[in-house]
Amino acid sequence: MNVDQLYETLSQIPKTDLAMWQDVFLKFYRAWFAEDRWLNYFEGLVTTIEVTIIALIIGVVLGVLVAMIRTAHDQQRPGTHNFVLGFLNGISQVYVTIIRGTPMMVQLMIWGFVIFATSRNFTLVGALGLGVNSGAYVAEIIRGGLMSLDPGQMEAGRSLGLNYIQTMRFIVIPQAFKAILPSLGNEFIVLLKDTSLISVIAGKEIVYAARAIGARTYEYMFPFVITAIMYLIMVLIFSWLQGKLERRLRRSDRR
């Protein structure tokens, strides 16, 4: 007997006569198999991954840019003051302050219902909102990584006659990258999970699909448990990859 037949049989039985497992099965069937609803979760999953990737790219580009501006500004030769750099640094600071000082959800609502109120592409607007948010955190992580590095590394590079860019590229950035990889990984996981928030502006990711299914079946337990499991699996896969990368980068530490 396959699941469809089992569902047919069980759904004939009056609700009050169902055994516990039979009731659970019926709910699960409606949340997953009925009308091929599992497809909806996977469509949502694909959107979630797309949104994460778009947001990640926006976040990393913005983050690197802002971190570079702020670090270069702070590391200017004392006494010199570059006006353009000062201006960009000011903008960067305002950006980071606003993003870190306001809730993600409120930012998304401003993107979705104010700035792009007329746009129909909620998913893309959501990705933009998430990316801009993530950029501020990534910038602070990168800046922290660059600042935490022993200034002697920069000095050693410069004393050998390498210029600022070369020293950054070959010496500072590779070390900073290794140091911040765990925090970057955490930020990525936060971003992945925060994609669930874009459902408030009707971005069609997994939570959106789950809510729609729940509304059809009047039963929310399985849709949300399934959603949770899907997120958990994605995070576990990512953490595993991250661990592998970190172990590889730690090769130069062996004694």
Place this chain on the structure above:
Amino acid sequence: MIDVKNLTKSFGSHVVLNNISQHIYPGEKVVVIGPSGSGKSTFLRCLNLLEEPTSGTITFDGVDITDPKVDINAVRRQMGMVFQHFNLFPNMNICDNITLAPVQTGLMKKDEAVEIAHALLKRVGLDDKADAYPAQLSGGQKQRIAIVRALAMKPKLMLFDEPTSALDPEMVGEVLNVMKQLADEGMTMVVVTHEMGFAREVGSRILFIDGGQVQEENSPEEFFSHPKNPRLQDFLSKVL
């Protein structure tokens, strides 16, 4: 070779170097000593502009390097610097530590740089460490590598900032030996150190810096046997 004129350096209102003038001739081994916090490192770091002088000029081979228009990277390529804490690049193996600057600055091709790295490593007895990472080496080995790294740029002048202060006593000798060898080959050197034996044996001139000024300078014999400045007498009585 280097002419320092009226060099003053202050951090905020704290005047660390007060109007120092000095001339360093080719082939000289100038040893700088002085109490902690007297500005020895600051003086050394001004010579390759790791610290920007507040006022005064530093002329290297006829070029005023404090002029903002001067390509400071090109100047630094001709001056090697060795730090108290080695500052090797932990993300690269020893060979890459040594060849990075010569290759990236366009001084030589990769294979030529590798060849020179091996030759220099042999001289300091560490050729077998070419593929090791800095974390795998002892302090003395790291410092010898740091010297090699600076030498690979074929500098005209070497600056040493307390190269043996962070080392366990049993490793001091191996680093000093490399420096002595370098001195014997005629390298111009400016060395900040607390190793009075090294100063006496290798130095051609010794500077005593205190209170932001060179209080006394002399040949090693005179410097140690007939110190005139009372602060130097006091300092020597403590360290010798």
